[in-house]
Structures are given as structure tokens and as C-alpha cells.
């Protein structure tokens with residue numbers, strides 16, 4: 001199975017690195033394209049994959065095409081890619097917002113939409129996978145195998161992909177934002193940078209692991225940390241006073257809305 005990634009950016013790198021490391025594909029069967037030669041050099045040096053700036057030539061040889069350019073670039077690149085597609089090619093799109101029907105463009109092109117996230121780079125990704133109209137079960141399986149090699153892959157309906165984008169696609173950024181804030185506070189309180197980084201990271205990883213392994217709800221676990229009249233209560237009350245929960249809900253809804261908007265360019 002020959003796979004071509006159109007766009008050798010951050011997200012393509014996370015997936016390529018993972019699927020090669022996990023031996024899901026051979027480097028010789030992977031090709032990446034980009035307009036930026038430096039990105040192509042990087043991929044060749046790091047992962048030993050094929051590379052070209054010629055999208056059509058790379059597509060003509062591929063069984064699976066992964067569209068990993070920005071959604072805004074899609075209208076520019078798609079016409080030449082569509083013309084070059086092998087008749088039985090599978091198109092996997094990781095682009096936020098662009099519906100499978102827009103990619104199929106009135107033709108029976110098999111499209112699977114995938115919404116991955118960057119922790120795929122370390123094998124801890126979370127991806128939603130949705131079949132387009134003409135995709136068959138085997139196509140969804142291919143996408144699940146690729147993304148399953150770099151984390152968790154969950155099959156969803158395409159109508160849910162905008163919400164998945166808001167939750168787990170953009171999600172790592174919310175966690176990094178929280179970490180930025182925690183580390184800024186730690187610095188203000190005089191903790192040494194290396195120490196606070198180690199403590200903050202272990203706290204985030206540990207909290208997620210505890211929730212997964214215990215099967216408990218977040219609110220219940222939070223209650224167990226929060227002693228009456230104690231420090232956590234002081235912190236959470238401050239977050240509530242600042243409307244942080246409402247702000248997070250509004251933020252995810254804004255991401256979902258933006259994903260829906262991206263469908264129209």
C-alpha cells in the first residue's frame with residue numbers, strides 16, 4: 001500500500017513518524033509532498049520517506065492519499081490531485097472543516113475524514129474517524145490502522161467531526177494553555193523552572209491516568225482532592241469566580257463553529 005501525504009507539516013509529521021516507528025508501513029511506501037523544500041529535506045532525513053514538490057506525480061502512484069494541507073489551501077490543490085487520482089484510490093483527509101462531499105465533488109470518490117491530534121507524535125494521539133458517502137468498511141479500517149498506530153482511534157459520524165475537532169483536535173492546545181498558566185504561577189511563586197515543569201507534567205499525566213484507570217467522573221475525582229476549607233477549595237472557588245468553566249465551554253463551541261465555517265472557505 002503506497003501512501004502519499006499532501007503537505008508535510010506538523011500533523012503529517014506526527015502521523016508519518018508514528019506509522020513508520022510502529023511498522024504499520026515501510027518508509028519506502030510513504031511519499032510526502034510540500035512546496036517547502038526544507039520540510040521535504042527534514043522528512044527524508046528523519047524518516048527516509050520519498051519526497052516531491054509535484055503533488056500530481058505523487059498522487060498518481062498512491063493507493064492512499066492523505067490530505068494534510070491547511071483547509072484554506074484545499075481549493076488550490078484539489079483540482080490537480082483529483083485529476084491524478086488512481087481510480088481505486090482512497091482519500092483520507094485530516095483537514096479541519098472540509099466535508100467529505102466537498103472533496104468527492106459529485107464523484108464516487110472514497111473519502112474518510114480523520115481528525116487527529118499532535119500527541120500522535122509520541123504515540124498518544126486521539127483521533128475521530130468518519131466515513132464519507134462512498135467509503136467502505138475496509139477504508140475506515142485502513143484509517144483506523146494508521147491512526148491506531150499512533151494512539152486511540154474512534155469511529156464517529158461525519159456530523160460529529162466538528163465537535164471532535166473542538167474537543168480532541170484542538171484539545172492539546174487547551175492543556176498546553178493550562179500548563180502555561182500553571183507554570184507562570186509557579187514562577188511567580190518562586191519555584192525553579194525544571195522542578196515546576198516536572199511536577200506540572202506529572203500532575204497532568206497522573207490526573208488523566210487516574211481518571212482513565214479508575215473509571216470515575218472528573219467531578220468526583222476533583223471532590224477527592226478538595227478538602228473542606230483547604231487549598232484546592234480556595235483555588236477552585238477562584239476559577240469559578242472567574243467563570244473559567246463557562247469560558248472553556250464557550251471556547252470549544254467557538255472551535256466547533258469555526259470548523260463548520262471552514263467548510264465554506
Ligand SMILES: NC(=O)C1=CN([C@@H]2O[C@H](COP(=O)(O)OP(=O)(O)OC[C@H]3O[C@@H](n4cnc5c(N)ncnc54)[C@H](O)[C@@H]3O)[C@@H](O)[C@H]2O)C=CC1
Pocket residue numbers: 006007008009010011012033034035036039055068069070071073077094095096115116117118169170
Ligand atoms: N496541527 C494540528 O494540531 C492539527 C491539524 N489538523 C489539520 O491538519 C492540516 C495540516 O495542519 P498542520 O500540519 O498544523 O499545518 P502545517 O502548516 O504545519 O502543514 C501544512 C503544510 O502544507 C504545505 N503546503 C502548503 N501549500 C502546499 C501545496 N500546494 N502542496 C503541498 N503542500 C503544501 C505547507 O508548506 C506546510 O508544510 C490542517 O488541515 C489542519 O486542519 C488536524 C488535526 C490537528
Ligand SMILES: O=C(O)[C@@H]1CCC=N1
Pocket residue numbers: 096165169170
Ligand atoms: O487549529 C486548527 O484549525 C487545527 C485543527 C485542529 C487542530 N489544529
